[in-house]
Amino acid sequence: MRGIPFLPVTASTAAHELNYLFAVLIAITVAVLGLVVILLATFCIRYRASRPDANRANPTKKSWYWEIGWTTASFIIFLGLYGWGADLYLREHRPPANAHDIYVVGKQWMWKVEHPDGQREINALHVAIGQPVRLVMTSEDVIHGFFVPEFRLKQDVLPGRYVTLWFTPTLVGQFHLFCSQFCGTDHAGMGGGVTVMAPGDFQKWLADNATAGTLAAQGGALYRRLGCSGCHGAGATVSAPRLAGLFGRRIVLRGGGVRVADDDYIREAILEPAKNPPAGYPAIMPSFAGQVSEEDVIALGAYIKSLPATRESP
Amino acid sequence: MTAITLPDAPDASPSVTSYLNDGVTLRSWLLTHDHKRIAVLYAISITVFFFIGGAAAAVIRLNLLTPQGMLVDAETYNRLFTLHGVVMVWLFLVPSIPTTFGNFMIPLMLGARDLAFPRLNLLSWYLFILSGAIVLVGLIAGSVDTGWTFYEPLSSGYASGALAVVLFGIFVNGFSSILTGLNFVVTIHRLRAPGLTWYRLPIFCWATYSTSIILMLATPVLAVTVLLVIAEHFWGIGVFDPTHGGDPLLFQHMFWFYSHPAVYIMILPGMGVISEIIPAFARKKLFGYKFIAWSSIAIAVIGFLVWGHHMFVAGESVYAALVFSFLSFAVAVPSAIKVFNWIATLHKGTITFASPMLYALGFILLFTIGGLTGLYFATLAFDVHATATYFVVAHFHYIMVGGMVSAYFAALHYWWPKITGRLYSEAWARFAAVLIFFGFNLTFFPQFILGYLGMPRRYHSYAPEFQVWNVLSSAGSSILALAYLLPAVYLTWSLVRGARAPANPWRATGLEWQTASPPPTENFARTPIVTRDPYDYPEPTA
Numbered sequence: 001m002r003g004i005p006f007l008p009v010t011a012s013t014a015a016h017e018l019n020y021l022f023a024v025l026i027a028i029t030v031a032v033l034g035l036v037v038i039l040l041a042t043f044c045i046r047y048r049a050s051r052p053d054a055n056r057a058n059p060t061k062k063s064w065y066w067e068i069g070w071t072t073a074s075f076i077i078f079l080g081l082y083g084w085g086a087d088l089y090l091r092e093h094r095p096p097a098n099a100h101d102i103y104v105v106g107k108q109w110m111w112k113v114e115h116p117d118g119q120r121e122i123n124a125l126h127v128a129i130g131q132p133v134r135l136v137m138t139s140e141d142v143i144h145g146f147f148v149p150e151f152r153l154k155q156d157v158l159p160g161r162y163v164t165l166w167f168t169p170t171l172v173g174q175f176h177l178f179c180s181q182f183c184g185t186d187h188a189g190m191g192g193g194v195t196v197m198a199p200g201d202f203q204k205w206l207a208d209n210a211t212a213g214t215l216a217a218q219g220g221a222l223y224r225r226l227g228c229s230g231c232h233g234a235g236a237t238v239s240a241p242r243l244a245g246l247f248g249r250r251i252v253l254r255g256g257g258v259r260v261a262d263d264d265y266i267r268e269a270i271l272e273p274a275k276n277p278p279a280g281y282p283a284i285m286p287s288f289a290g291q292v293s294e295e296d297v298i299a300l301g302a303y304i305k306s307l308p309a310t311r312e313s314p
Numbered sequence: 315m316t317a318i319t320l321p322d323a324p325d326a327s328p329s330v331t332s333y334l335n336d337g338v339t340l341r342s343w344l345l346t347h348d349h350k351r352i353a354v355l356y357a358i359s360i361t362v363f364f365f366i367g368g369a370a371a372a373v374i375r376l377n378l379l380t381p382q383g384m385l386v387d388a389e390t391y392n393r394l395f396t397l398h399g400v401v402m403v404w405l406f407l408v409p410s411i412p413t414t415f416g417n418f419m420i421p422l423m424l425g426a427r428d429l430a431f432p433r434l435n436l437l438s439w440y441l442f443i444l445s446g447a448i449v450l451v452g453l454i455a456g457s458v459d460t461g462w463t464f465y466e467p468l469s470s471g472y473a474s475g476a477l478a479v480v481l482f483g484i485f486v487n488g489f490s491s492i493l494t495g496l497n498f499v500v501t502i503h504r505l506r507a508p509g510l511t512w513y514r515l516p517i518f519c520w521a522t523y524s525t526s527i528i529l530m531l532a533t534p535v536l537a538v539t540v541l542l543v544i545a546e547h548f549w550g551i552g553v554f555d556p557t558h559g560g561d562p563l564l565f566q567h568m569f570w571f572y573s574h575p576a577v578y579i580m581i582l583p584g585m586g587v588i589s590e591i592i593p594a595f596a597r598k599k600l601f602g603y604k605f606i607a608w609s610s611i612a613i614a615v616i617g618f619l620v621w622g623h624h625m626f627v628a629g630e631s632v633y634a635a636l637v638f639s640f641l642s643f644a645v646a647v648p649s650a651i652k653v654f655n656w657i658a659t660l661h662k663g664t665i666t667f668a669s670p671m672l673y674a675l676g677f678i679l680l681f682t683i684g685g686l687t688g689l690y691f692a693t694l695a696f697d698v699h700a701t702a703t704y705f706v707v708a709h710f711h712y713i714m715v716g717g718m719v720s721a722y723f724a725a726l727h728y729w730w731p732k733i734t735g736r737l738y739s740e741a742w743a744r745f746a747a748v749l750i751f752f753g754f755n756l757t758f759f760p761q762f763i764l765g766y767l768g769m770p771r772r773y774h775s776y777a778p779e780f781q782v783w784n785v786l787s788s789a790g791s792s793i794l795a796l797a798y799l800l801p802a803v804y805l806t807w808s809l810v811r812g813a814r815a816p817a818n819p820w821r822a823t824g825l826e827w828q829t830a831s832p833p834p835t836e837n838f839a840r841t842p843i844v845t846r847d848p849y850d851y852p853e854p855t856a
Contacts, residue, residue, distance in 0.1 A: 006763055006766070006767075007766070007767075008766065008767050008768050014695070017695075018695055018696065018699060021693065021695060021696060022696065022766075025689070025690050025693065025696065028686070028689075029683075029686045029687070032682070032686060033679075033682055033683065033686065036653065036657065036678065036679070036682050037679070039657045039660075040657060040660070040675060040678065040679070043657070043660035043661055043663070043665070044660065044665055044667075044675070047596070047660065047661070047662060047663050047664060047665050048665050048666075048667075049597075049664045049665055049666045052664075054662075055662075056662040056663075056664065057662075059598065059661065059662040060601075060658070060661065060662075063601060063602045063605070063655075063658075066602075066654075066658065067602055067605050067651065067655075070650065070651065070654045071647060071650075071651055074646070074647050074650040074651075075647055078643035078644075078646060078647065078689065078692075079643070081643070081689060081692070081693045082639060082640055082643050082692070082693070084693070084695075085639065085692075085693030085694040085695045085696060085697075086636050086639055086694050086695075088694070088695035089626070089632070089635065089636075089639075089694035089695045089698065090632060090636075092695060092698060093632050108472075141467070141471070141472070142465075142467055142468040142471070142472060143465055143466075143467075143468065143562060143628075145627070145702055145770075147702070147768070147770060149699070149703075149767065149768025150768070152695075152698065152699040153698060153699070154627050154698060154699065154701070154702065155627050155629075156627050156628045156629055158556075158562055158563070158628075158629050159467060159556045159557070159562070160556030160557075160561075160562075161556075161629070163629050176768060176777065178768065178770045179770070180627075180701075180702040180703070180770045181465070181702060182392075182460075182461045182463075182465065182468070182771075182772045183468065184392075184459075184468060184472060185388050185389050185392060185459065186388055187388075187392070187772060187773070187774075188383075188388065188770075188772075188773035188774045188775045188776065189388070189775070
């Protein structure tokens with residue numbers, strides 16, 4: 001659909017399908033609005049007061065048939081739209097298993113992007129065509145909105161938790177990145193571009209922008225610098241959970257209940273360890289809120305995820 | 315007209331005891347208990363607020379003529395759209411039809427002497443004026459730039475303290491709403507004339523009743539929410555701000571639990587007005603009376619269960635989104651029922667096109683576009699792309715301005731002779747109605763295209779490729795601004811030079827037309843007795 005002036009460029013799998021959904025919505029609108037306009041115009045002309053000879057005999061009085069008719073017709077059309085819209089929405093919330101994770105942190109008024117191999121960008125995101133990407137996003141301050149019109153996708157980015165957004169780019173090019181949730185004075189300036197590249201070009205871009213280490217390696221350095229290993233390390237005398245193989249495991253909480261050790265749980269355990277501590281360990285972990293940035297937390301999470309699972313009792 | 319029993323046929327000359335000349339001092343107005351005078355006080359107040367909010371909109375549209383923002387800096391721009399939203403929602407749209415035409419017409423339509431609680435009615439107006447003053451002081455003296463939605467944690471952690479002033483003003487405003495709603499509900503239950511059964515009530519009463527239910531049940535939630543924001547702002551109580559252990563999505567849930575039903579507070583009275591005008595100018599009984607009546611109640615009830623559709627990309631659970639999407643389609647059904655019934659009323663009618671009818675026909679077209687594009691947002695995947703863009707701005711302006719403001723003007727022109735006892739220039743009124751219709755479409759239709767292309771709302775500056783649509787929209791807004799000023803001129807003129815209005819210039823049914831124009835303070839010399847159905851227009855002889 002490139003080149004149609006009323007439509008944005010179509011650059012993701014979701015956008016392709018949304019074009020068809022939009023076309024159907026437009027068709028329904030034109031049909032219903034057309035019906036309303038034609039009926040209004042016809043009645044207003046045919047039954048205008050200055051035309052006393054119009055046939056006004058026996059106006060329809062029994063209204064049940066009509067009422068049930070147009071109510072049912074509206075409802076059936078609505079059900080169809082509901083089903084299609086919900087189905088696509090659900091798929092937009094189920095990333096495929098082969099999606100690459102990229103981390104995004106929003107703050108007033110910029111987007112900071114971290115790739116798993118350590119590349120960092122500001123107000124820019126580079127991805128490869130055809131490769132599903134899952135963005136794991138959080139905010140340092142207020143709510144922002146990650147919006148790429150050419151992908152027909154947006155997601156509000158909240159402080160205090162991770163949200164995700166996934167897409168598969170289908171077109172090489174440079175696209176808009178907007179902040180879609182009002183976030184303060186320079187809201188309109190908070191944006192940049194998403195660059196979709198051919199796979200070879202993307203590999204070259206990754207190599208050109210390589211940093212000292214992967215995100216996990218950066219996290220490992222932080223892990224040692226912050227002294228985490230003093231308690232969580234293999235030779236530690238303090239009773240603290242071992243972190244190898246932790247990611248994705250079910251954690252029994254001291255207060256009862258079970259949490260899966262996902263990105264959100266690991267973030268919470270670092271910043272608010274007293275909130276949902278695991279059962280079986282003394283509550284001695286200090287909070288690292290204020291000492292580490294959201295980007296540090298992401299790096300620490302990447303490090304914990306990278307640790308090989310060893311056989312040990314949970 | 316044999317619908318009611320009255321002592322004398324009212325004549326066209328103004329009654330010496332009309333409510334307008336029953337005391338001419340300022341004091342007699344400011345301490346009045348007469349629902350009609352309070353309605354006029356409200357009408358003057360909200361007209362002032364409408365032009366304040368409109369002036370902010372004019373600067374916004376002017377600024378967006380160029381991509382870098384032509385007129386004001388980013389902070390001023392953000393303050394302007396905050397002022398526009400807050401003033402238009404709480405100081406114009408929510409009170410608009412209920413406090414003016416509702417106040418004036420409900421007792422007349424019921425054959426009553428006044429509302430059930432006249433003093434409470436006056437108190438509502440004073441609370442409203444107080445809230446308007448507080449809100450405007452906060453908005454203009456302070457630097458409040460959060461948008462009218464006050465999303466957390468922007469509003470408690472990052473906004474100026476003046477926001478608390480604005481929020482307190484909205485808190486006071488809520489009490490005005492609640493008292494007004496309470497007054498209408500009690501009045502409609504208790505003060506109907508003998509013989510005026512529920513199914514003989516004009517639809518305007520059903521619509522006002524539904525609106526009043528929402529006013530009473532939704533507004534307290536807003537009051538609680540703004541108090542919590544104030545508490546969080548000053549004392550750091552963690553409710554919504556995650557740095558204090560709060561949840562920003564909780565704010566959105568609570569805010570939209572009021573603010574989505576508030577959309578129906580704004581539009582339901584408009585639907586009531588249209589249901590009065592269409593039969594009057596088609597000279598025909600309203601088609602599907604009971605369906606229109608109950609669809610108002612259905613909208614009020616289901617409207618409480620759809621707030622989550624403002625949060626499809628906000629981070630609410632996908633399962634919540636599935637339910638809210640379904641309910642949002644469900645709430646659209648009663649609106650569709652109303653539109654089809656209005657059209658069916660025209661069939662085999664005897665239609666004239668005086669200015670109230672032109673506004674009403676404009677309402678049907680614009681509301682249909684606004685309603686249909688509402689379905690787009692109920693469709694989950696479409697909402698993901700279009701929400702928070704100009705598409706949603708266009709959509710709700712088609713409902714709120716194209717629909718609601720058109721209905722307000724329809725009501726103003728329909729009941730002006732009754733309220734003032736004067737006739738306005740019909741030619742100017744028709745011209746203004748047509749100009750408003752075209753100016754409105756030129757202003758807001760380009761915003762649908764802008765939004766689908768991806769321009770986010772609340773942007774002080776924008777990408778250059780969006781400029782052509784912004785220029786079209788701003789051009790339309792200049793026509794719209796002129797068109798809105800026209801009625802201010804010819805209606806004011808009619809007060810001075812307009813011909814005296816007869817009691818029933820439109821030959822309409824309804825008790826309000828059976829008393830003099832303007833009505834006497836006591837409304838009816840004797841309580842009327844109702845013996846016939848509403849909209850009982852004579853059938854044409856074949």
